[in-house]
Amino acid sequence: MEEPLQFKLEGFEGPLDLLLHLIAKHKLDIQNIEITILLTQYLDYIGQMKRANMEIAASFLAMAARLVYIKTASLLPKYEEESEQLKRELSGQLIEYQLLKEVVQKMQQRYQDGIYVRLPMEIKADQTYSLTHDSTLLAAAYLAAAGRGKRRLPPPRAAFSGIVSRRIVPVESRILYVLDRLYREDFIPYETFFESGDRSERVATFLAMLELIKTGRICVSDDNKTVYFAPGQPPQEKEAQIYDD
Template sequence: MNEKNKIENQKLTFKLATFEGPLDLLLHLIKENQMDIYDISMATITSQYIDYLHQMQTLELDIAGEYLVTAAMLLNIKSRMLLPNEQAQESEEFDDPREELVQQLILHQTFQMAAGKFKDYASERQKSTSREQEPVPSDAKLGQLKQGTSVYELQHAFARLITKKQLSRPVTRQVHIERYTLKEEMVRLKARIFTTKNAIEFTEVVSDETDTEQLVTVFLALLELIKRGAVIVSQATTLGPIIMRSGEDNALESS
């Protein structure tokens, strides 16, 4: 191989970076030249951009049409900046031929930064693993309703109590400090049920004077006692009265 062929081969030996379009290439050139994006040297950038296209042609790489369109735009801007600006001579304000290009570059740069953030988020998310729901332990003591009674029926019975109190009409209320707690109502309800030998109805532990806040708290206390197996609930008929009696765990304990 002679010296001339060696020189030609050396000219074809270079590495091209991968860019996602002409704006991506322009931002790369601006960064490499440490230019202000608002004050681009069109002569330098245009020359380097066209050199890059020539390198792609030398390697017989396909050049997308958008690269050629951008090259034409750069040459147009460069030529407009070389021509004397009559408007600038008459006034200090004039249209900068680079303005539209700068706006496109800033918008593209913004999308690049956003894409980088999303990539970082995706990378961090891949380091995490979602925990699957643990199965219910076989020895767990779960509350049960008496056969023939369902939570759905309890809800209907409770809704009927609400209706009897005529809560459907608009009322004006004020927010107050919590007057009833679930723990206190559970203790009171357990004491009432455990000190009564016979089964009692839910309506016996509330009255017409019981306000809505306490009524809801008492019902939630009943559901919690059912869940813990401390109270057994049944209904003789659909939407009938809620009958309560003590369960197997009938020791009066504050929970």
């Protein structure tokens, strides 16, 4: 069975296209359609096509029935709310169809001009930190940051307690100590001078020996193991030399 011939209506792709034409022609508000005027114009156009013996597509007749139903519902108070809802749905379809037509026209224009890409769009950068790290690395970074913060603080008072509380040993007293021991023993092992006493005494003894070596009163063997009087100081002068100092 052969399909019946269909003719494209004069410049219109479908019923929505015809409705947009009528709305623009009669300057109707697409947001608030006056169904009475639109229905009258739409049926008049359908009648003209019938009189011209043109075959009318089913979609055009279905739209005519839809407009009649909306008009009928608007006349009955009981269905007034439904009528308004149907008008809003029709208005939304017409607005959407109008936007689609505008897009098609722009695409056709770009195709004719040889432009096949869309206009550049601004891409917003994602500010979300999405990397993952090992927990040990995060802990080490935290401790390092905390350590830098502590280094900026002044040292606590307890850090100076060991220095302030130590007694001061005069170097002069350790000079007499070294000379007295050498008077009693001519040759004394170097390490024995540091076997007793606290740190302050040992430091003062070391400075005393440096002073005595510098002034030429005592000597240290080449192997740094023995301390003795320097040559040129007779034994009988040792005691006097000690107390003269």
